[in-house]
Amino acid sequence: MKPHFKAASLGLAASLVMAGAAADVGKDERLKLVLEPHERHLVLLEMRNFLHVLQTMTDSLTREDMKTLAEAARSMGSGAANEIPPETVAKLPDTFKMFAGTVHTTFDTIALDAESLGDPRHTLKQMGTLMQTCNACHGIYQVSTEPFPPLKRGGLTSGKTTAAKPVR
Template sequence: MRVLFPVAMICGLSLLAAGATAQDHHDHMQMMSKMATDSRIGVDMPPPMKAHMLTNMRGHQQAVADILAALAKSDGAGAAKIAETHLGMGSPGSAACKPNAKSGGLGEMPMMMASHMPEAMQGLGMAMHAQATKFAEEAAKLKQGGDPRPALAELSQVVQACNACHAAYRLQ
């Protein structure tokens, strides 16, 4: 009996390990299948440009979060300033979507990034930046206790422009 218990324990643990390994394999295969069906257009960028673009996009996400926080406090002016500074046509991130524009104090990175972005991707980026400026104009009209719905409708268009680009392209 003393010998059978450790043997039974080892067999049981082996079965648990085999089951866990099978689940891990299944999960891995599901992930690989999803990746294989990713039909977005891959955009190849050198690592420094890719890192820069990803940082810009995370900054865009943070700006939207900050805008929502400002709107929750009925601070239309604050939301407008965030939008124009971080997302709008005058924001640093918009420079990469304007390949022929002077990059000002941003150096050569925006022009180099634009040279790696498909024209349609640049167009989607410009649409987002233009929509952010339109949102900023609407948010600036929001007074304390006013109706935020017109501004929120414009902000929704900003997010939809982001989603359109992310649905069509992926960085490699």
């Protein structure tokens, strides 16, 4: 899929998601990505890293420091895509993985264009497109942890106490 078509498709998805979200602000109907707590931490850490890098890039743009901007963008490019363990990635839906891949390759493109073109307005437009991808994904998914299984009350419901039996 060509980058411009992919970006347009993701932008359309973001618009549709945001329109739906505005219609019913009382209910969160996003799809849940259910992960173990340590997996959720890694996925959310990567997202926080995206935000940190975007802040660095925005600050760099205000100073037209395209070298620092390119370095920051490159730090979250394709080279950073393999920081989530394969067993966690296997639990994620294909669409989520597509969004993540698009984000990483967009950071790569921004880094290359910042170095070769040095045009802050062009970079700002690319960052806007990148944020559309982030918004689309966040509008579709929420990351949660594996719920605990229901407690087996046994004798507790009848007023008796029973010793817990170890699970083997």
